[in-house]
Amino acid sequence: MLSVFLCKAAKKGLSLIGRGSSLPGAITLKLSPNVLTKVTLPEKTIAVTGSNGKTSTTELVRRLAEGAGFSVVSNSEGSNQIEGITTALLSAADGSGRVKADVAVLESDERFCQYTFSQITPGAIIVGNLYRDQMTRNGHSEFVRKELKKGLPAGSRLIMNADEPVSASLAEGRDNVIWFGVEQWAFRESDDIEHAYDDGAFCPKCHGRMNYRYRVQSHLGAYKCTKCGYERPTPHHAVTGIDGDHFIVDGNYRVKPEAVNVMYAYNIAAAFCAGVEILGLTPEKTAELLNDIQLQNEKLKRIKDYKVGDKDITFMLCKHENSIAYNATFSSVTNEDHGDVSVVVIVDQLSRKYVADDMSWLWDLDFAYFRRPNVKKVIFAGGFADDLASRALFCGVDNDKIITDSNLEDMMQDIKDSTEGKVFVTTCFTDAPKFDALCRKENA
Amino acid sequence: MVRIGWLYGDLLSMYGNYANASVLAKRLEESGCDSEVIEFTVGKHPDLSGCDILICGCGTELGTLAVLDDLMSIKDQLREMADAGKYMLFTGTSYGMLLDSITDLDGNAHEGLGIVSGTCVYDEKRRYSEFIMNCGLTSAKVLGCINTSSTYKTDATPMFSVSYDSAGIIGESEGVQYNNVIGTELEGPILWRNPDLLDSLASRLAGRKLERNTSAWRMHVDKGYEHLLAILEDAKAHGRK
Known part of the structure; x- marks a missing residue:
């Protein structure tokens, strides 16, 4: 051949x-x-x-x-x-x-x-x-x-x-x-967060209403359709x-x-x-x-450690326009087992190729996780920082916790000056290189 | 008291459409105007006759047909409300329900609400585009996106004139307007995305011009709008797709 x-x-x-x-x-x-x-x-x-x-x-x-x-x-x-x-x-x-x-x-x-x-x-x-x-x-x-x-x-x-x-x-x-x-004995979704949407509400076959005995995550769990069985x-x-x-x-x-x-x-x-x-x-x-x-696999190195000033940062790679990925990350980083935490979310760009700026997916994210008492600061950064902040405020996150930095250099300064507790940074692979470059510059 | 009928928020929940009802309620309440959101869905049919506005959002195509089947039970009431000048905001796939019929992928035509004359036909191809539009409700440009597998045909008055269509999928106008009924393929939380449109609609429903909202939440909404407008204006100027 x-x-x-x-x-x-x-x-x-x-x-x-x-x-x-x-x-x-x-x-x-x-x-x-x-x-x-x-x-x-x-x-x-x-x-x-x-x-x-x-x-x-x-x-x-x-x-x-x-x-x-x-x-x-x-x-x-x-x-x-x-x-x-x-x-x-x-x-x-x-x-x-x-x-x-x-x-x-x-x-x-x-x-x-x-x-x-x-x-x-x-x-x-x-x-x-x-x-x-x-x-x-x-x-x-x-x-x-x-x-x-x-x-x-x-x-x-x-x-x-x-x-x-x-x-x-x-x-x-x-x-x-x-x-x-x-x-369910391994994982079972907790009830402390009301989710933004429910893709398990209706049956994918007949659109009858579904019942769940328990949920593992989102619409995953023990489901049964009340109409078609x-x-x-x-x-x-x-x-x-x-x-x-x-x-x-x-x-x-x-x-x-x-x-x-x-x-x-x-x-x-x-x-x-x-x-x-x-x-x-x-x-x-x-x-x-x-x-x-x-x-x-390089594509799978989703957790990395950085140093910004005297702050140790845990970076978690996520995926824009994917609420499951973000919700899992939000749930994880705000877990009270970490003690006090500060969380940085960067949304600067969705696509390097196309005109793609729809932020409706932010309404699928469970920003309510940031209401947890151990979350001390939330920095929303990048071009869409204000969209993130308005979404979080709508979810009842305390305004005093929120910092918005549309400029990523300002975000780096706020990480150094304003964060409390363990610091997590999360974003998508489209924006991750920007954070990586700023950290390299910081530590050069 | 402004009563907001929120139709099928659990089934037509794509792209954060639910925000249109809750953002509208928030805007009214922050201006001292009481509001009530009345949820209407499969198996839960409260009386909608007292509602000042009905809001319905975007779902999957099959989900929308399931909703249409349920909604046909109050077809006459909805037509009477539309004729009487009640507000309706049907975005995304729910826009198709306002028309005479929706034809599914198997070629079966499903009778629509017939509030506006026209047809909607589902197809296999997915199209996505971002928009700058103009409409009579606000002097501000309206921003949004369409993510669709449908083609709409109607001779009714369009809701929007199109100023920028990034992927060129629509043409010169979009949506329909009949009395105070708005049907548009624009999806997602368009009242959050377009704060002036939100103000205009909220003022009309409140029966008075609402004062400027200076809450922290609203300041971020306004800045978010300005940021996106700048991006889309730049894309338009440079002919980006």
Whole structure:
């Protein structure tokens, strides 16, 4: 296959200028649009898709497979659209198009599965969840669900989140679905915060009203539609408890995650399914291999430490236009276990490419977390600082706590002068480099 | 007392539309004008006849059809309220419900409220654009965005003239206006995004011109508006998409 050599050569050359992830595949697809139909996949191919957590889950499954002694090809460091997957697969293929690996682990954007998986059929596809995510680009979760449905080939076995009703409804009419979940004994949403919206209010199938026995997070939990009876399936594998810094999986197996939080619990449960049901490992071996994995992927370094003046800063990478990510961060940093805290939220820019300035997503965030008494100062920074402040004030956050800095240099000064207690800074990857650059300048 | 009927806040809850009802109530109360928000949704149908304004927001397309099915039970009452000059603000997908029909992705036409003559047709393609618009309710420019999979056809009086449409998805005018009924695809908390529009609507409902709001909250709202206006004016001047 000429395409294989072309893609490999392009990757070699373009990697030198940092463009070796997506562009080689894009060039190859331009010349041979159906090139992936000619590829012979490894015997075990696992794709990962969904709104949140797919990069982490891909990395966990990749590390799990490698730990089990399989040779693995993955796009975990690169683009998750068809171009990136083409680069990853062809770069690992021989001249006949056979991918030289035991296992392929492929992260795929949820809206673009339909293009990639019209050409290749993964043996299994993990569908993590569908949340409100970058709605200016993606539209709403019902729209994404419709798009994702086109990208789940009948020949692929689905590994699905039993707790998330929107994506789980895609299993209708499919046999042999593997379900994962998190039991209420591990995580259960507290009642102290009234959420801004509820995507679990109505059934994604019939729009009847839903009842929940409990919720794990947002619209994830034990749901049942009062009209059509659609309900949470019983998971085959689940995080069933927490013991210190370990998850308990299936009531028996201890796995230490990088961080004990809800998203990691779902990621571990999904990876556990892949290990036991697809890779053919024992539960004991799967738990052993998943234990204490520190995610190395650069995209996943979400927590960093900085020093600003005499203040130690914990930086937490978040995602603009993704209320689940921000709410999880707000919940975490305002936890009273930290003692007194100050929180800095930067929203300066949504997109580097397009005119995209819609701030309606701020109304999906639970600013009420900042009402907690241990939150001493909240600095809203960046061009949209006033939008953040008005949203927080609307939620009843005390005006005396709030500082707004549309200028990021002013924000740095206020971090030094006005914060109290432990200091957290959070923003999206579009704005994170600005904070990073200011910290470097500060410490130069 | 201004009574605000808030329709289907739990089902049509996309893009923070719920803020339109609560921001309006806050504006009235901060000016000493009592207000009451009356929630109306599936399985909860309080009498709306005493409402001064009905506010309805944006949902998914299927969610909107489910709401329409429920709302048809009071179709005649809503038409009478519209004819009598009651205010209605239907934003995002709920705008389609004001028209004669909504056609879904399978080609099935669902009868609408018929308050304004026109049709709405759902399609598979998602479109997003940001706007600067003008309307008769305020001399300030109205800012907002549209994120849609629908096409609207109507000969009714448009609500807005379009000054800037970043992705070029709409044309020269947008929305509909009939008496005091406003239908627009603009979505999200447009009364928060556009404080002068909020003042205008609140004053009309209060029956008097409300004094300037100088609360800390409002100062941030005003600054946020100015910031976005500058961005969009700059994008317009440079022809950015």
